[in-house]
Amino acid sequence: MSVDEQLVKDAIKGDDSAFLRLMQLYKIDLYKTALSYFRNEEEAIEAIQEVTYRAYKNLKSIRDTAYFKTWLTRIMINYCNDQLKKNKRIVLGEEILNKQGNEENHTRMELKDAMLGLDDRSREILMLKYFNDMKIKDIASTMKCPEGTVKTWLNKALKALREKLEQKGGDLHV
Template structure:
């Protein structure tokens, strides 16, 4: 299916996007923290993927390629927003009651640099392997492991500052 999509088969492309839309949505939601923005991100990434599908050289890396497009899009949106602060009152009033633990982890991740958020999202939200992350970011696996360790350490420190006694 992916190979057909790369060759220009529109039906195969639609099937491929259906197969990965949940992963893309989860990634967008992890970064943007808003259902509407996440849905818009999936639409935009679908468009970008359609424009660039012929540039994919290896069909087995299409998921990593799509996630990378999503992460880049989300980072662009976040830079435009210049850090919108969570408001727990709004979260509760909109009927999306979040688990307190989830809020602390999201707040802690929000305080991390872009690369750390990106690495953690790819590893833990998308369950990508170190080798897949290395391919997506075009860096050696050793570098990715170092960045991941630093990101986890920074996240632990942020959670410690917030009084959360969580093991990450």
């Protein structure tokens, strides 16, 4: 049993300090996930606060302590998708638009723009794989589907992303 799993078990038993340590361990991953959805630092921080509350409230619903990070990431993704649907908007971060137009920022902006043009599932699967460095089996667990399905969806998402970038005449190769 890993240290993380022991912390999860302790947190489920009511050890608040164990829960806080877990949240400290995963706050950067949660922040990156929220930021990739909202493109806004304040909304990302607010998302972490809300997800922390939801995770704490539903801590006893964890079935497998080994998948705590996956469970937490799923809560964040659901929250972000709900917020975007609720507000019917996608925010391009002002900090990206205000940066100098150097090639790296231009390429990053092209990639983010292309990602925003994908369907929710494709964007989600690419985020989990490439922004959160999750393994296929963890993505399958998060999305509650077989690994083979994840691989198929990932290939389709990459193809769609490649097409979006080519339409924009981007130099980025996926």
